Structures are given as C-alpha cells and as structure tokens.
Amino acid sequence: MNKLFKALNDPTRRRILDMLKEKDLTAGEIADAFNISKPSISHHLDLLKQAELISATREGQFLRYSLDTTVLEDALQWLMNLVEQKNNDEQ
Amino acid sequence: MNKLFKALNDPTRRRILDMLKEKDLTAGEIADAFNISKPSISHHLDLLKQAELISATREGQFLRYSLDTTVLEDALQWLMNLVEQKNNDEQ
Numbered sequence: 001m002n003k004l005f006k007a008l009n010d011p012t013r014r015r016i017l018d019m020l021k022e023k024d025l026t027a028g029e030i031a032d033a034f035n036i037s038k039p040s041i042s043h044h045l046d047l048l049k050q051a052e053l054i055s056a057t058r059e060g061q062f063l064r065y066s067l068d069t070t071v072l073e074d075a076l077q078w079l080m081n082l083v084e085q086k087n088n089d090e091q
Numbered sequence: 092m093n094k095l096f097k098a099l100n101d102p103t104r105r106r107i108l109d110m111l112k113e114k115d116l117t118a119g120e121i122a123d124a125f126n127i128s129k130p131s132i133s134h135h136l137d138l139l140k141q142a143e144l145i146s147a148t149r150e151g152q153f154l155r156y157s158l159d160t161t162v163l164e165d166a167l168q169w170l171m172n173l174v175e176q177k178n179n180d181e182q
Contacts, residue, residue, distance in 0.1 A: 001099075001102075001105065002100055002101070002102065005096050005097075005099040005100035006096075006100050008092075008096040009093055009096035009097050009100055010093070011092075011093065014092065014169075017173055018173070021172070021173050021176045021177055022176070067173065067177050069173070069174045069177050072170055072173060072174050073174055075170060076167065076170045076171060076174060078105075079163055079166060079167045079170070080167060081112070082108055082109070082112050082158065082160070082163055083160045083163050083164055083167060085112045085113070086112055086158050086160050
C-alpha cells in the first residue's frame, strides 16, 4: 500500500484521479487542465501508474488514461476496518 | 489531505493505527511491539498526530494514544466517490 499512499500524497495527482473518475483522458487533455509542464504531468501519471491507480491504452499516437479502482478498493477496505472497529468499540 | 496520505505512507504507522483500532495504548506499549528505537516511534506518533489520526491524553507520567476517525472518514468519503462514480460509469 506504500506506492498507493505515496501516489495519493499530492493534490495534483488527486485532481487527476478526480478528472479520470468522470471520463478517460489523454495526457494532453489532462495537461490542459493544469498550469504545469507536460514533463511534470508525465511524472505524475507515472507515479499513478506505478501505484496501479490508472492504466493507459494506446489510441493511434496518443495514450488514453483510465482510472483503475482495484487498488483503491483494497485501501478503502483497510480504512473502513479502522473506522468501523473504532466506532463499534465506542458504542 | 496531504498530511493524511503522508502519514499513511509508511508500514510502521499503518501498523500503529491497526493497534490503536483495538485499544488505546501508551507510547511504551506501542514501542514494545516494534523492534525500533523509542525516538523513532515518537517521530511516527508525531506525524500521526499532525495528520490528526491520533490524539494523546495524559495519564500520570504517560501519554495514552487513541485513534481519531474524523479525518479517516473524510478520506474514506473521497475514495468511495472515486470508486463508485467509476463503477456506475461501467454499468
């Protein structure tokens, strides 16, 4: 889970995930939404890919990115266990 | 949410949270479960406190730590929104 939390530990990367939640996007479409360089966006996309939060499909000369929720579901399960156990103890 | 994900981005800190899920513990009780120095445990506890994931209550000469779930619930909500929206799109 380290790669996951490292990837989530950045507001730009969290915003990219929020964008991909709505629809799949190319790196160019993602970069257009930010006031930062394309190499910097590529670096963020790399970290998200390493954490298996996104995947890329080739479309002609572009890569189209989409959100992968499998790893998120594991993190969600772990966080829910923390919160639920604690709340049960307090009842 | 940056402090939160930074705090979660470490296996020792995640294990401390799992321990505090079961019951409130002093720094000494937490340190006993790990093969690392007390100053290093203090550093981990500091980062967890900064992220508001844990809080400390003085008990005589000891501090007793407990899990705070408010910030976790916010993160949980954000992660759930990501996963649910995506799953809805695919139906």
